[in-house]
Amino acid sequence: MKFKIKHISFLSGGERQFLKRVRTGMFIFQAKKTSGFSKWRSSTSKTRPLKAMEAIRHPSVKSGDPVLTLENGDKIRVFVSGDPRQMVVIAQSILENHDNKILQTKKTLDTGHLEGFFEDFPEW
Numbered sequence: 001m002k003f004k005i006k007h008i009s010f011l012s013g014g015e016r017q018f019l020k021r022v023r024t025g026m027f028i029f030q031a032k033k034t035s036g037f038s039k040w041r042s043s044t045s046k047t048r049p050l051k052a053m054e055a056i057r058h059p060s061v062k063s064g065d066p067v068l069t070l071e072n073g074d075k076i077r078v079f080v081s082g083d084p085r086q087m088v089v090i091a092q093s094i095l096e097n098h099d100n101k102i103l104q105t106k107k108t109l110d111t112g113h114l115e116g117f118f119e120d121f122p123e124w
Contacts, residue, residue, distance in 0.1 A: 003094045004071040010064030025102045027055045052098045
């Protein structure tokens with residue numbers, strides 16, 4: 001695929017952070033929660049795989065001027081001039097195609113493993 005997303009980068013605290021694509025095609029975003037008193041604060045890191053559009057819509061990514069880096073090395077800015085109200089059409093189509101590809105492979109995996117189970121039961 002020509003427009004395959006390699007990773008998504010965004011600005012956070014003056015530095016560019018990266019959301020790398022995992023084997024399933026989804027992106028891991030680490031959100032930190034703090035609990036307890038300020039003196040004994042403990043932080044736990046929770047990770048949850050996100051689709052490409054979900055990752056872009058995350059508040060910290062959305063406000064951080066996200067950029068898509070493709071497998072062929074091209075970089076595409078997601079929002080016009082960093083304004084999160086105006087998404088670039090090419091970026092939106094790449095994100096939607098990426099998410100649709102994930103859904104297609106998931107459906108193939110879900111239906112593909114049940115084919116051989118009912119061969120012994122002709123009445124089914």
